[in-house]
Amino acid sequence: MGYVISTVNMKGGVGKTTLTVNLATSLAKNFNKKVLVLDLDAQISATLSLLAPHEFGKLRKKRKTLSYLIDGVIQPNPYAKLDIHDLISPSICGLSQLELLPGDIELYDEYLVSEMLHQKAVNENKIEHFDSVWNNFERLLIRDILEPIVNDYDFIIMDCAPGYNLLTRSAIAASDFYLLPARPEPLSLVGIQLLERRVKKLKGSHQDDDPLKLQLLGIVFILSEGGLFGRYDKYYDQVKRRVKQDFTIDQMFATDIPMDVNVAKAVDLFMPAVLTSPNSNGSKAFLKLTEEFLGKINGFEQNQQ
Ligand SMILES: Nc1ncnc2c1ncn2[C@@H]1O[C@H](COP(=O)(O)OP(=O)(O)OP(=O)(O)O)[C@@H](O)[C@H]1O
Numbered sequence: 001m002g003y004v005i006s007t008v009n010m011k012g013g014v015g016k017t018t019l020t021v022n023l024a025t026s027l028a029k030n031f032n033k034k035v036l037v038l039d040l041d042a043q044i045s046a047t048l049s050l051l052a053p054h055e056f057g058k059l060r061k062k063r064k065t066l067s068y069l070i071d072g073v074i075q076p077n078p079y080a081k082l083d084i085h086d087l088i089s090p091s092i093c094g095l096s097q098l099e100l101l102p103g104d105i106e107l108y109d110e111y112l113v114s115e116m117l118h119q120k121a122v123n124e125n126k127i128e129h130f131d132s133v134w135n136n137f138e139r140l141l142i143r144d145i146l147e148p149i150v151n152d153y154d155f156i157i158m159d160c161a162p163g164y165n166l167l168t169r170s171a172i173a174a175s176d177f178y179l180l181p182a183r184p185e186p187l188s189l190v191g192i193q194l195l196e197r198r199v200k201k202l203k204g205s206h207q208d209d210d211p212l213k214l215q216l217l218g219i220v221f222i223l224s225e226g227g228l229f230g231r232y233d234k235y236y237d238q239v240k241r242r243v244k245q246d247f248t249i250d251q252m253f254a255t256d257i258p259m260d261v262n263v264a265k266a267v268d269l270f271m272p273a274v275l276t277s278p279n280s281n282g283s284k285a286f287l288k289l290t291e292e293f294l295g296k297i298n299g300f301e302q303n304q305q
């Protein structure tokens with residue numbers, strides 16, 4: 001069975017995309033796992049971290065991006081010819097186990113979504129329960145898109161946009177687990193708490209039907225410059241201690257990701273650092289994190305037996 005995982009934090013620039021692409025690549029390259037990356041952010045950072053812009057341009061011209069599937073839900077077209085299998089780019093970065101469903105700079109139009117859902121509520125005589133029509137749509141949008149392929153992969157990892165938009169909510173609702181990359185800084189901690197509150201609310205709003213399976217796989221700390229034996233170490237420890245008051249040790253990753261210029265530079269080569277500079281400190285940390293990730297998944301599997 002394939003695990004669906006979303007990488008999410010309402011705060012921007014904390015390392016969601018970097019974590020998504022390096023973890024996915026490391027799972028494929030070092031652990032022979034079959035992995036799909038799904039880019040749910042209109043900034044298309046995950047797509048452009050794995051694919052050269054001209055390659056993306058070619059795919060977009062052929063409409064081979066996620067927006068084709070979302071359009072198919074919002075404005076169904078009986079003549080639509082492509083399905084999800086046609087949209088997935090295989091052998092990303094030369095790895096036969098790594099695939100990508102590219103994102104798009106135009107993913108959906110909120111006005112069209114509202115209009116479609118309003119019409120649906122009117123047709124089904126549910127206008128006074130519009131919130132449940134909306135909830136149901138959010139719950140199923142990403143889940144239905146992934147349904148035909150979910151068992152083709154060991155892991156599907158979705159890179160979410162900052163904030164808490166429709167696709168992020170839908171991705172979380174469709175996930176078995178979510179990863180929460182964060183900087184060990186006070187404002188980032190507020191972001192973690194806000195997200196946790198929203199996830200709780202989302203779970204609450206789906207309690208009656210089929211409850212969400214979703215669990216926090218772990219918080220991953222992405223250090224800022226000066227961390228890892230640098231001058232911020234004591235400060236980070238203090239901030240982390242605060243997080244430990246709210247979360248169990250199982251809900252945190254022991255491996256921190258240090259700032260490493262090789263990680264940032266890799267984007268220029270359209271490949272994650274774990275491929276372009278596998279011996280760098282950043283890549284070594286991602287490898288260790290991937291081992292920890294697999295250990296956590298293993299732990300969940302054993303608990304279920
Ligand atoms: N470990 C690291 N070492 C060096 N640079 C990093 C590291 N992690 C992330 N960065 C850089 O920090 C910036 C933000 O990272 P990233 O794009 O992954 O964050 P994000 O949370 O996905 O941002 P957004 O909210 O805009 O989607 C990028 O320029 C990235 O290259």
Ligand SMILES: [Mg+2]
Nearest residue numbers: 016017041045
């Ligand atoms: Mg991002």
